[in-house]
Amino acid sequence: MTPYIVLSAILFAIGATTVLVRRNSIVVFMGIELMLNAANLSFVAFAKLNAAIEGQLAAFFVMVVAAAEVVVGLAIIVSVFRSRRSVSVDDENLMRH
Amino acid sequence: MTQTASALAAAQVATTATGATNLLWLTILIPLVSAGLLLILGRCADKWGHALGVLAPLASCVIGLAALFQVLGQPQGQRTYDLKLFGWITGSDFALNAGLRVDQLSLTFVALVTFVGTLIHIYSVGYMKHDPDRRRFFAYLNLFVAAMLLLVLADSYLLMFVGWEGVGLASYLLIGFWNDKTPNAVAAKKAFISNRIGDVGMLVALMLMFWGFGTVSFSGVFKAAGTASTGLLTGIGIMLLLAACGKSAQFPLQSWLGDAMAGPTPVSALIHAATMVTAGVYLVVRSGPIYSGAPNARLIVVIVGAITLLYGAIVGSAKDDMKKALAASTMSQIGYMMLAAGLGTVGAAFAIMHLVTHGFFKAGLFLGAGSVMHQMKEQTDMRRFGALWKVMAITWVTMGMGWLAIMGIPPFSGFWSKDKIIDAAFIVQDGQTWRAWLFGLVALIGAGITAFYMSRLFFMMFHGSNRWDDDMDPHESSPWMTFPMIVLALGSVALGWVLSWTHFPEWLAPVTGSVSDHEPVMPSWAITVLTLVVVLIGIAIAALKYLKQKVPRLAPPGNWLTRAARQDLYQDSFNDTVLVRPGQALVTATRVVDTDVVDGAVRGVAWLSVGAGRALRLLQNGFVRSYAALMAAGVIILLAIVLATRV
Incomplete structure (x- = not known):
């Protein structure tokens, strides 16, 4: 059981670090996907452990949400790139103080 | 004492008003409407405003006199009427009707206020002729007449308080009538604030009545006063006295009256001599049933009156400003009335009688002073007058009548009332002989000083050498002004005698209590002779100093008493240090x-x-x-x- 949880934690850490340190919004996006899938892995693992169906169900929901999110997120990134010629998250600071 | 109170209450069982007495509410309404019209119409009414202003109090006067004669025709005991106007305050536990109490006392005041008031309105037509704001002046005067009539006719302390505040407002507006000059506005404010201090007393008295008796109507309070505790009655009495002190410029709230002379002279005559300042005396006399149950409160009233009558007389002896000297004299004369009112049944009727005669001669004196001021370019310093008798004969004679009246020279009107007051002051009450001697001597000495300062005023104004400023050209004033002066002078000559002859004090007896036969500590004839001797000494000193000797145009430094009296015996400095500065600091x-x-x-x-x-x-x-x-x-x-x- 432990290897699944450890793998899930490692994946989540990699995803979170990616989000925090990378400037390219597409890479940041990938980091987010990685964290979502790390969570999925945990869900499935615990579902198996407890012989319960709810964890697997949650994993499917996460996948659906992730798919929808990819569509919206990529559209935003493309749109931002069109107007600003940049995909760096540091340049998207219209709302700063 | 309680017996007298219940006897008074029993005597005041009232019948419903009929005839002219039923119309007395119009005497209040007509001047009030006139005042409203004159203020609302503004400049449109400038041309004819003074005519309306004179007609309104004249109409009140006609109704008032008709009511007076109707009541005079009734037999004794049926001369009190209740005139219900409307339900004013209705509650489950407390109900109060607004109504008028028509009796001997209120009718006396109605007659005095409307008659003297009308004369002074007529005088003002001439006096304010060149003032662009004459219409506003008449509006305020009418407002005053309405409020004063409400004050004296009200049948409850609360309704009286409405009139009480109304006359205070009118007084404030009229003292500050020329409020573009700062001292006038300050004087108006001073009068207003001094009156507010008195009003606190009035309010506390109202609350005490409500708390103790559950009613504030005259009939209810007087009925309850017969059985109330002495402590409560003393408290109410002292609070009412505080109110009276504020309104009537009695010690220690007297300092505003001298400054109030900043107002136009007809105002000084009507409000600050003849009527409004006597409202305090009215209050004390009206509250007779309360005071008869509270000997200590009465004693305080007498003491306040005695202090003020000496205080005013001393201040009046040093003032070179003609109007301020007259104001101090008013203070002193009201001191006499207060003293008499505080003596209870032996003096109250004479207080009212002196009030009426004083209303005539003091108003006459003020109108004469106004006439002189008018001719001397608003100059009021008597050291710049002198020898005016040749050029202003009518003013000289009319003021002369007032002068003889106020000194109490027989048979002028002041003699009949003031002599009785001095007589009453010598009567032993509550077995305290020393009090009779003390108050009697104070009243006696006051009469001497009165003679001195009034003679000083009269001699400095009309006799001696000509000390006018260079560009003066005085001559007699217009008939608008001399006519009221002549009428008031006739009153100064004859009114006292007429009132005595018609048994005025006995007529007032149902309200003030009958004048019982108390013996003064000295025989009455001795008191009269003594008074006349003291008065003659006063005149002689004044004649020596201001007729024989030349009056300097600039005031000499004088001794310490003169200097103190010129400063109102440092009352203003005292008030400033003790009240004004700490107040401002607060x-x-x-x-x-x-x-x-x-x-x-x-x-x-x-x-x-x-x-x-x-x-x-x-x-x-x-x-x-x-x-x-x-x-x-x-x-x-x-x-x-x-x-x-x-x-």
């Missing part, structure tokens, strides 16, 4: 507390929020990654807390 302190503590707290909260916002704003740096880091940190902290608490 106001400043509360202002500082308001701006620094109350506002400071509000501003401090605002300042904190602004500062916090300014600091937190820096977090919005626009870097998505920093937001994400903050969120991550938050999640980690939350997780740590959750885990730590679970272990």
